[in-house]
Amino acid sequence: MLTAADFTNNAQDEAAILQLFRTNIVMISYSPTGNAAGVHTLSVVSGFNGNNSWIGSDGGGHLIDVNTVKNFPSVVGNTFQSYWCPYESNDCKLAWLGSAANYMFTAKMDGCTFAVGSAAPNGNRMVAHANIGGKGAEQLDEIRGKVAFARDQGMKTLAPSAYNFSGKDWKIQATTFGLRLANGTWKFYSQTIRYDSIQKTMQLVAVVPVA
Secondary structure: OOOHHHHHHOOOOHHHHHHHHHHEEEEEEOOHHHOOOEEEEEEEEEOEOOEOOOEEEOOOOOEEEEEEEEOOOOOOOOEEEEEEEOOOOOEEEEEEEOOOOOEEEEOOEOOOEEEEOOOOOOOOEEEEEEEOOOOHHHHHHHHHOOOOOOOOOOOEEEOHHHOOOOOOOOEEEEEEEEEEOOOOOEEEEEEEEEEEOOOOEEEEEEEEEOO
């Protein structure tokens, strides 16, 4: 089982954190009161938001744990610090990432667009989470409409076309996360998860870089 201590003990170790994401399915849960930009106290619970009836597997069919990162901790002590990029339907929300935490999380993505701005000289970054009904072009326009991204030629994005494909009985979603490294730079990745809500199964499809 993935724990908050895994994030704390492996902070700034990119290889170790990526290995955790390649061997665990990581879901996201958040509360409206915690859905604000800034540094939050996050926790990790077993199963999909505490429901252990879901069965997880990797691409080779091997069983792996399903875990949920929550931005409203209920377990005292089993926590770690992370930036949170907020989400709101039919809107684009931003978060400025500095050096106050070594991670960034945002709400699950199943049609949204995530954007990463160019790095400041000290490594800090602006990120955005846009949702306009899963319409990639409109979501990109919404991001570009923000002053922070309007003239950013180095902006990187994770568009729905890159991860959001579904079948008859299953769907895809992405867990997008950021890592602050020891040299002050930020790296961003996305874990793609295929799930069947009828069979209660999840399969880890890939962990890929965003920026």
